[in-house]
Amino acid sequence: MNKVHNNKAWWLVLPVFLLVAFSAIVPMMTVVNYSVQDIFDPSTRIFVGFDWYKQVLQDPRLHDSLLRQFIYSGCVLLIEIPLGIAIALTMPTKGRWASLCLIVMAIPLLIPWNVVGTIWQIFGRADIGLLGWSLNEAGIDYNYASNTMDAWVTVLVMDVWHWTSLVALLCYSGLRAIPDVYYQAARIDRASAWAVFRHIQLPKMKSVLLIAVLLRFMDSFMIYTEPFVLTGGGPGNATTFLSQTLTKMAIGQFDLGPAAAFSLVYFLIILLLSWLFYTAMTHADKNR
Amino acid sequence: MGWMAWTLPTAIFFGAIALILVGMTVWEIRSPCAERRGFLPIATTRGDRLFIGLLGSAYWHLLILGVTDWSIWIASLLSMLWLFAVMRWG
Amino acid sequence: MNLRKKMVLALYILFLLVPIYWLLNMSFKSNTEILGGLTFWPQDFTLANYKVIFTDPSWYEGYLNSLYYVCLNTVISLTVALPAAYAFSRYRFLGDKHLFFWLLTNRMAPPAVFLLPFFQLYSSIGLFDTHIAVALAHCLFSVPLAVWILEGFMSGVPKEIDETAYIDGYSFPKFFVKIFIPLIGSGIGVTAFFCFMFSWVELLLARTLTSVNAKPIVAVMTRTVSASGIDWGVLAAAGVLTILPGMLVIWFVRNHVAKGFALGRV
Structure with a gap:
């Protein structure tokens, strides 16, 4: 237009x-102010420059949770995007079943x-879930509270359960926008299902897929x-991701300075990534 | 305002950012700019380049704080160069 | 081929429903039965867990608090987002693209980053532990989302409609309320649904900004989780009750929800 x-x-x-x-800039300024000071109480505070940043950036806790965060977000995208596309392709196109499918799939969201x-806490417990x-009856020793691998798998399966529908619904609405003429032409050419997917459906889904990747990456991040x-972040720290490390620091220990520095580093990572995704998205829109 | 815990350096920092934004607005009204391609992989406007420059500067600071023991002024100097380069040739 | 498709879909839906079935199953059991052994159907069907929630003020007031701030948030978000989305969909103006991106970064920013300053901000202006504080805090992500979705829907309305209305002598406010808003009714419905949903499911900010008077149901539930002896039956019943409002509102927007998830951009 x-x-x-x-x-x-x-x-x-x-x-x-x-x-x-009011809700973003004022708090952001406050975070910047906190991040350069050692605050004992509102009247006793010392300017410390970039010391907190140095401490936070060299803190192994941050490195570990950052690494875990990237692995987690990567896994989430790798599982949910293909699965979401596959589910969207199987959904009925119209009629009562289509609405029913939509509603059922939206429930987890x-x-x-x-x-x-x-x-999932209840569902996964060995005694009542x-x-x-x-799993335990089938002879697999499963306990998400004590075994790292089990905890990871449970958290991932929970995320897949929770959010794959979002990807599927996005792709579904992208598929609905393809005119029937395209499919008719493909039938005349006797194109295989794969060719239809590769040359008609996938290109049409590109813009919604980018939204899906953007939303899923950010929300999982x-x-x-x-x-x-x-899991409460456990066993040990195995499922402690960035937000939880930060919340522990800010609300649990009330370390204002380091928590503020951590917040800003976290925010900068998010800012860069969302800018990259957003630029990719707007360029895809332009080239359509 | 007491809870915001203002300090002189951060006040100067935000003042500078605000001034830059006002300056860019005035500049844009006086002489609107067109998108162009520089060494960055995408076509950018003046505002885009400022954003890329500032974001890049923040990352230069983090990099130098995180992996070296150099003075922070080296990072600031590098950032100024980076900002200038992006604005001019980006 | 078609059968295989149906199998995949059926399996997926089964995967979605089984954990919910288990929650529902547990909410109708007594605690002795839950801990006594695994049963696929409540042997001794009871509504006692639900009775606890509907008679204990700390439980049902949690629901009312949540509903109150969620509705407040939806109303505020829609009111401010409607004109803004119109501006973004119809006009180019100084800094529009950067403003739009800045709004989106707030949707992307982790609430944990804003936790500390929000706590201080709302304490200092005396809004801590009020519904409006949570509603305003949730605006941080619901307003950008609302602008994003509405802008998509509004861009689908041809501009000729605006121009004709102006030629017919409509003023902007009259045109906006009388002609434009009815045109994008479904878009507004879907946007309201999304504001409702994201505010309803959020825990971190809602829990941090409240203590007693505005304590939301999600926070009441975490308190029960951390207590030493967990009352599984009541917890499951409370969980079931938090799913209901979402299912109610989705019924109204079922035909547009897919388009809404695509942010109106299809």
Whole structure:
């Protein structure tokens, strides 16, 4: 669409700008202020320059949780994106079954995140949970609270359970936008199912897939509640991701300075990654 | 305002950012700029280059703080060069 | 081929529903039965767990608190996002692209980063432990999301409609309320649904910004989890009850929800 150049449009954006500025810029400034000081109480504080940053950047806890975070987000994308596409391809196109499918698939997305954790906490327990019980009956020694591997698998399966529907729904709506003419042409050419997917469906899904990758990457990168409820970050620190390390520092130990420095480093990582994804997205839109 | 724990250096920092934004706005009104291709892989406007420059500067600081024991001023100097290069040739 | 497709879909849906079935199953059992052994169906069907929730004020007030701030958040987000989304979809203006990206970064920013300053900010202006504090904090991610989705829906409305209305002598506010808003009704519904959903499922900010008066249900639940002897039955019942509001609202937007998940961009 050709947009008119009109700077008066700023008046329409102003309420949003003020509201978000109040909730984003003021806190951000505060974080920057905290990050350069050692704060004992509001009146006793010492300027320490970049010391906290140095400490945080060289802190093995940060390195470990950052590494875990990237592995986790990578796994999430590798499993959920192909699975989501596959599910979207199998969904019925219209009729009552289609709406029913949509609603059932949306259910996990509407459950509060700590309840998701609770559901899997119960489901995976060996004494009262169906999953843990049946695995142990089948002769597999499974305990997500003490075995690192089991904890990881459980957290990942929980995330797949929770969020694959989002990817599937996105792809589904992308597929719905393909006109029937394309499929008819493919039938005339006797194109194989793979060729239809590769040359018709995948290109049409590109823009929604980018949104899906963006949302899934960002949301998995800030995951906090579900592993917090399910494993509490354990066993040991095996499932402690960035948000949890930060929350422990900020609210648990009330280390204002280091927590603020950590927040800013975390935010910079997010800022760079979301900028890269967003630029890729807008360029894909432009070249469509 | 007490809870925000302002210090002089951070106040100067935010003041500078605000000044740059105001300056860029005035510049844009006086002489609107067009997108162009420089050494960066995408076509950018002036504002995009400023953002890339500032984000890059932040990462230069983190890099030098994280892996070296150099003075922070070296990082700042590098960042200024980087910012200038991106604005001019990016 | 078609049968295989149906099998895959059926398996996936089974995978989605089994954990929920287990939660529902447990919510109708007594604690002795839960801990006594594994049963696939409540042997001794009881509503006692639900009765606990509906009679204990700390439980049901949690629900009311959550619903209250979630609705507040949805109303605030929609009110400010509607004009802004219109501006983004119809006009180019100074710094529009950067402003849009800045809004999105707030959707992407981890709530944990804002935890500490929010706590201090709302304490200092005396809003700590009020519903409006949580609603405002949730605006941080719901407003950008609302602008994003609405902008997608509005871009689908041809611009000729605006122009015709202006020629017919409509003023901007009158045109916006009388003609434009009804046109994108489904988009507004879907946006409201998303604001509702993301505010309803969030725990970290809601828990940090409240202590007693505005304590949300999700925080009440974590308290029970950390208590030494866990009351599994009541916990499961509370979980089931938190799923219901989402299922109610999704019914109204079922036909548009896929488009909404694609942020109106299909």
